[in-house]
Amino acid sequence: MLEYKNAQVDLAPTKIVAVARNYRAHAEEMGSPVPEIPTIFLKPPSSLIGDDGVIVLPAASQRVDHEVELAVVMKDRCKNVSAREALDFVMGYTVFIDVTARDLQAEARKKGLSWAVSKGFDTFAPIGPKIVAKDEIDPHSLDIWLKINGVYRQNGTTQDMLFPVDELISHITGIMTLEPMDIIATGTPEGVGPMVEGDVVEAGIEGIGVLTAAVQRDR
Numbered sequence: 563m564l565e566y567k568n569a570q571v572d573l574a575p576t577k578i579v580a581v582a583r584n585y586r587a588h589a590e591e592m593g594s595p596v597p598e599i600p601t602i603f604l605k606p607p608s609s610l611i612g613d614d615g616v617i618v619l620p621a622a623s624q625r626v627d628h629e630v631e632l633a634v635v636m637k638d639r640c641k642n643v644s645a646r647e648a649l650d651f652v653m654g655y656t657v658f659i660d661v662t663a664r665d666l667q668a669e670a671r672k673k674g675l676s677w678a679v680s681k682g683f684d685t686f687a688p689i690g691p692k693i694v695a696k697d698e699i700d701p702h703s704l705d706i707w708l709k710i711n712g713v714y715r716q717n718g719t720t721q722d723m724l725f726p727v728d729e730l731i732s733h734i735t736g737i738m739t740l741e742p743m744d745i746i747a748t749g750t751p752e753g754v755g756p757m758v759e760g761d762v763v764e765a766g767i768e769g770i771g772v773l774t775a776a777v778q779r780d781r
Contacts, residue, residue, distance in 0.1 A: 564612070565692040566654060573635070575744045578605040578687060579734055580631075580660055584749025585722050591752050600725045600733045605660070605681050605747070611775070613690030619759060619779045620683050623663035628757055629750035630708035630716050630765040632701060633658035634727055635693050636746070641739040648731035651740070654693040655701055657765050657773040658747045659708070661686035664756070688765070688775045689745070699769040701727045706751060709764045718751025 563570045582601040583589040589596045611617070619626045637653035660681070667680035701720060708716040720726075725733070730746060740746075757763060761777040 564656065564690055567695060571693060573610070573689070573693075573743055575607050576741045578607060578609070578745045578747060579738075579740075580605055580681070580747040581725070581730060581749040584724050585718065585751045586724060587718075587722070587752035588750055588754065591754070596724065600730055602734060602737075603677055603681065605687050609661075609682055609684060609687040611685050611688050613688075613773050615688055615775050616685065617659075617661055617688060617757065617763065617775050617777045618683070618685045619757070619777065620663065621780050623666050623680075625664045625756050627662045627664045627754050628708055628710070628715065628763060628765075629660040629662060629754050630706055631658045631660055631747045631750050632704065632706060632720055632727075632767055633689060634701070634731070634746040634748060636740045636742060636744045639739060639741055640731070641735050643732055643735045645728040645732040648728040648735075649696060651731065652696045652727075653743075654695045655699060655767075655770060656689055656693045657691070657767050657770055658745070659688040659763065659765050659773065659775065660747050660750060661688070662754075688763075688773055690773045691771045694770050704770075705768040707766050708753070710757065710761050712764075715755055716751055716753035718753075720748075722751065723749060
């Protein structure tokens with residue numbers, strides 16, 4: 563449940579569509595080419611946790627990274643929409659952390675395998691603290707940041723997105739139908755890095771608020 567216009571909304575998406583390397587500086591820090599079209603992958607809805615939740619570091623990974631992102635929450639079912647009409651289908655925006663088992667991702671990339679394992683563990687998609695209505699903020703001009711234990715690790719702006727929100731929605735709906743409450747995670751700025759047990763993560767976006775999560779190792 564997330565607050566939206568002073569009411570509680572049951573956030574139960576059919577899918578989370580995430581965008582890789584949507585900031586040039588992040589692509590460069592990962593040693594990856596800057597994409598010419600949006601690169602997307604899916605995270606399972608079972609990976610979602612809310613504000614003040616706990617990110618659980620799985621035993622299978624020795625390096626789990628944070629990636630703060632602007633999330634788009636869809637309002638209406640849409641397919642094959644143009645960039646011009648894309649925002650008409652949006653409910654609002656919130657903060658998202660795309661948690662990634664970086665060592666598992668690196669291994670998968672070397673073998674040409676899917677990233678699903680590295681992105682899909684339970685608790686790997688913190689979201690919140692609320693959904694801000696689409697007409698209350700401009701998604702294309704927002705400060706975005708993440709702190710670990712009070713120290714800035716990521717600090718950027720959505721102005722630096724290679725593919726802005728309207729273009730992402732148009733591209734994605736040309737591939738798959740988006741349903742109400744589906745989530746688009748729009749990519750992360752530079753500064754991604756590891757989390758360890760005992761860390762407190764704070765992720766914030768201008769005009770939305772701060773999403774907080776504790777970190778613990780799987781027992």
